[in-house]
Amino acid sequence: MRRNDFLKTLLALGAGASLMQRADAAGANLKMMIPANPGGGWDGTGRALGKALIEAGAAATVNYENKGGAAGAIGLAQFVNASKGDPNALMVMGAVMVGGIIAGKPPVTLSQATPVARLLSEYQVFVVPAASPLKSMKEVVEQLKKDPGSVKWGGGSRGSTEHIAAAMLAREVGVDAGKINYVAFRGGGEAVAAVLGGNVTVGGSGYTEFGEYIKSGKMRPIAVTSPTRLKGVDAPTLKELGFNVEIGNWRGVYAAPGITPEQRKALTDMVLKATKSAAWAQAVETNGWTPAVMSGPEFDKFVDDQFAALRAVMVKAGMI
Template identity: 30%
Template sequence: MLPRKTWSLRSAAAALTLSIAAVGFSSAVLADWEPSKPVEFIAPANPGGGWDTLVRTVSNSIRAEELAPVNFAAINIPGGGGSVAWAQIGRDEKNDHKLFATSPPIILVPLSGRSRFDHNDFTPIARLITDYSIVLVRADSPYQNINDLFDAMKKDPSMSIGGGSAAGSMDHIAIAGAAGAAGLDASSVNYIAFSGGGEVMTNLRGGHIAAGISGAGESSAQLEDGMLRALAVSSSERIPGPVADVPTFVEQGVDYTFDIWRGVMGPKDMSAEAVTYYQDLLARMQETDNWKQSRDRLGWYDAYQNSEEFGKFLDEQYTLFSTVLKDLGLLAN
C-alpha cells in the first residue's frame, strides 16, 4: 500500500520561467517561414477526449483570429493510449506540416512499456494549458462524495473505474494515486482503459462502469444535461467556471492533487524555422479573445512554455513519473 502523498505535477515545473519572450530560436532571423499547405493536427485518440478538445480548440482559435495562412486540420488517430498515432508520426521525420496534441501519456505510456516511442522521438513545440482530473458518476449513483466511492472500492475491489488513457497512463495514475492517498492499495484499482474521454462518458452513461475519470475541461459539457455528477477534482483549490461547485480531493480529506498539462509536439527533426513559427503562433493565439473565451469555458489555465522550456519540462516529467510508476508497481523493466 502506498503512503499518503500528494503527486502535484505543478511542483516539477515550479522552477521554470514561463516567459513567452524566451524563445529557443531567433524569431527575427526565422520570421519569414510559414506553412505552405494545410497542417495536419493530430489528436491521438477518438473524438471527445482531452487531446481532441485541445486540437479542435486551438484549430478553431487560429482560424477565427486569422493567425495563419493555412488551415490546421484536426485528425483523430486512436489506439493504444496514443501509441498508434505516435508510431505513425515517428515514421514522418522532418515533416514541418504535422503537429499533435500531447500530455502526460507521452511520458507514462512508454515508461509502462506500451510504446517504443517516447518524448525524445518528437519535437517539443509549446506547452499550452493546465487542466485537472475529475471523477464522475451517474446522477443516480449511490455515491455522494469521493469517500463514498473509495469506501465502496475497499469493499469491492472489482468495481470498474473507466478512463480515456491506457493502463499505466494519465487517467489510471490519477485515480490510482488518489486511491492510494485515501488508504487503498493503489495497485488494486480495477481500471478500465477506453479509447478517449468520449468513450468513457458513453460507458458511464450506460451504466457499464461505476465511475469515470477524465479531464475537468473536457467533462464540463457532459455535466450540463444532469445525467452525470462530479465527486471530486484534483486541483488544490476549486476551479472557477463550469465545475466551480465540485469539491477537491483535499477538501474531502484526501491529500492529493494532480495537474494535467497539455501541449503541442511535432515529428522529429523539424526545421528550426518551423519550430519558431509554431511556438510563436501559439503564444500569439493565447492572447486572442477567441482563445480566452474557449479557455475559460473549458476551465483551463494558460501555462505557456516555448520549445526549449517545454523540452526541459518533459525531461523533468520523465524523472517524476518514473518514481510514480515505480511506487505503483507499473514501471516496465
C-alpha cells in the first residue's frame, strides 16, 4: 500500500472510531417492556420515561413492547426469561404488579429482576359514565349494599390499587368483598372504553387515563382515594365521604436479571438523569403525577415493605 493510501486509511479508521465514540456518548439503545396494553398508566409512564431518557442524552433510542395481562405478570415473565444479563433492558412496574403478584402468585416474581428506581405516585379516581343514573359515590354505595353484584367495577388487573380500593370500600360498608363484581382489564385503554360504553357501573384508574374524558364531560368523577382532594378533579375523597379508604399507586422501573452491579448503577444513573429533564417535568405536570423518585437500597427496602403492607391490606379487605 502506498504511503498516501495508508494515511488515508488511518484517517478513515480514526474518523470511524470518533463517530462510534460520539454514538456511545449519545446514549444506549434501550428496550422498554411495558407489561400492559397501550393507553394506560404504565404505558404512559414508560413512553414518558423513554422520551426523557433520549432528551437527557442517556439513550440514543428506546424501543417499546407492550405485553398486558395478569397485573403485569405476563410481561414480567417474558422480561425475566428473555432479557437475562441484558444491560439495555428496562421494565415499567409498580404497586399494581405487587398487588397482582400477591393475589395471583405467578411463577415468575419481581425478586428475579433487578430494582432500579421508583418514579412517581398517583392516587385513583373513581368515575361513572356521564349518562349514569348514579350521580355520587354515596348512591353507588347504597346500590352496592342492596345488591353487590349489580355494581360492576371496572379497572386494572386483579390486585390493582383500584381493585383493592373497591374491596376496602365494600368492607367499610358491611359488604363481603368477595361478592363485589370486579371486571379486570389488561390496560387503561380497555377500561376507558368500558366506561364510555356504559359496560361498567364505576371505573377506577389514575387521572392519567381518565383526565381528558373528565374534562370533556364524558365521565363524571365521584371520588378519589387520596388523603386530600386532587387538583383538577371535582370530586370528594372517600374519607371526606365518611369511608376510611385511602390508597395510592406508585410506578417504578426494573432492569433485567443477571446484570452486574456496575450495569445496574449505570442504568440507575441514566433513569435519575432522565427524571431531571424538561420532558419528564412536562409529563409529570400534564398527567398530574406526584414525583416520588427513589433508588438504591432505599428502593429495594421500599418494594419489600410494599409487599408486606399490601398483603396486610388485601387480607383485611377479604381479597386473600
